[in-house]
Amino acid sequence: MKLNKQVNVWWSSEQEARSQQWFFEDLSNRYCLEQQEASEVGLPAVAKSNETTIAIFPEITYQQILGIGTSMEESTVYNLAKMSPEKRLEVLKLLVDQQDGAGFNLIRITIGTSDFTAQTFYSYNDLPEGETDFKLEHFSIQRDIDLGIIDTVQELLKLNPELKIFGSCWSPPAWMKTTGSMNRGSLKEGIQYVEAYAKYLCKAASAYESLGIPLYSMTMQNEPLLEIDYPSCYMSPEQQAELVVILRQELDAQGLDVKLWIFDHNFSDAWGYTTPILNNKAANEATAGIALHDYEGEPAIMTELKAAYPDKSIYLTERSLWGVYGADRILQFFRNWASSYNAWVTMLDSTIGTHQWVGTPDPTLLVQDASNTDHYWATPEFYLTAQFSRFIGAGAYRIESTLGSAESVTNVAFVNPDGSLVVVIVNQTELEQAYRLVAGGWQYGSSLPAKSAATLVIADRG
Structure with missing residues (x-):
């Protein structure tokens, strides 16, 4: 036989x-x-x-698998900009090429700045202290253009037209928040602030789409239970339930097919956060999926969530992992119903820069030589992640x-x-x-x- x-x-x-x-x-x-x-x-x-x-x-x-990939946060873009055009292109190919690279097909971008940036923190609607702009007349993503974020994502899409992009926001504009700052605080109470933030996120998606970068999906608040001294914002599940409904309406009115993923935080808090949203009929209907991070808790929570809400897909939107323990952790994500996996922070340099996180990061997928910026190397984590991403195609089961x-x-x-x-x-x-x-x-x-x-x-x- x-x-x-x-x-x-x-x-x-x-x-x-x-x-x-x-x-x-x-x-x-x-x-x-x-x-x-x-x-x-x-x-x-x-x-x-x-x-x-x-x-x-x-x-x-x-x-069904949506994709596997990494992030294109501003720290990585900043380091890429130091390279010659030829070397920069080489790195981008290494990330998304299916034959000779990692074959990443799902990239996370930040809506405004995150903690991993070389820049002064900014949103797309920064105003002098005390001013407001509920009509968002001063909205602009020009900083993303000036910093090369748009060019970088456009180039990735040219290299891999099947690439999907999703966005996450670390903080609303400071004038919408209780602290008057991108750091700490929460979105101010009142429907006018929820509506303004929904319009802000919709305008971000529309601006990116107009530049040839359609967002596949969006999480409305990165780590909504965290307040810390970088862009962050506490957001209660009840407020996020309001936001997802209004944002869905805004996106639909603009003809934007951007899927909305709720939560975007740790396994350990998933039940307490997602149930008030998904048990709300209108919020449930507006929600396409549940986004999770793996810094506290265990992946088995994803199987429990899938059993409770079988029509919602599960996405692992942020984690950094190392060694074969990390590879085993990734396979646990998939065995517990994750439809995606994204690594966080692609390339810092040999000074462990440049970023504004409050700790010292562990090795990134790629490292740039700060003394010779065209020189870089891949860590074992790049290859261990590629053991999944190069071979598991979008649409696999x-x-x-x-x-x-x-x-x-x-x-x-x-x-x-x-x-x-x-x-x-x-x-x-x-x-x-x-x-x-x-x-x-x-x-x-x-x-x-x-x-x-x-x-x-x-x-x-x-």
Whole structure:
């Protein structure tokens, strides 16, 4: 019996995971998205005693995948602007190219500044203290144009026309807030402020669309339970419920098909925040999905939310992860119904700059040499993230597979729109681990080096 299925395999490994040393030098790494020799599947057989068996059931499907990617926050754009045009283009290709790069197809941008910026904090409607502008007559995204954000996103879209962009806002304009500042505070009470902020977000989406950058979706407030000394804004779930309804109306009136994702904060607070919104009929109807961050709590909350609100998609909109523990965490996101994953902060430089976060960041996907700005290097996290993003296509569906265990290997499996199967396998242990895949009528056996991830693409021979 000829099975006629080919297996292509790529490996990436961790090295000095999360070490600050990656900011200062390009440490050597064993495997960097390295393709192994192709092979074929065989007939099912009795498992060897040292093998972990992963059973795959392609006929059992779960969520559809929107995309996997990173962020194009202003810190990264600022560092890109220091490069020669040729090197800048090289980096952008490395991010979105499906054949030779990471194949990122979902990019997060900030609506106004975030904490990761080299600039003075700004919104699109900054006014002298004490003034208001409810008609938004002074609205402008000119700063985004001047800083090269628009050019950068436009160039990414040229390199990958299928790329989807979503936006998140860190703070309303200062005049709308209780502090009179982009930092801390909350949106002022009163429907006039909710309406003004909805118009502000709608105008941002419209301005980007007019420049050839349609927003696929938007979160209305990054981390709405956080007040801190950078752009931030506390927003109660009740106020966000009002906002999502009014913003949906504003977008529809302008003919903008921008999907609205609520929350955009940690697993640990998801239930308390999302239920007052989604149990409100009008707010539920205006909401397309739930956005989550992974800084507190566990991914299992996403499965609970999906069970409670099955018509709402789940998105992992921000996390930075390192090593094979991080790769395993990403596969847990997908096994718990996430339809996307986005890394936060793409490229700082070797001075760990430039940003205005209150802490010291861990290594980013790419690092720029501050003394020679055309020189940069990729950290292992770039390659470990690409083990997912290069091979799992937009429109893929997660399929059923047995997990394995952290003591051997773990995995997550998908079927791509072209019918190929993709299985990402992670070995967090200090030893090489043997495994075998078993599906209807065939099996494939191999092993994975210590502290490494593998992606297997299984397809019929042409």
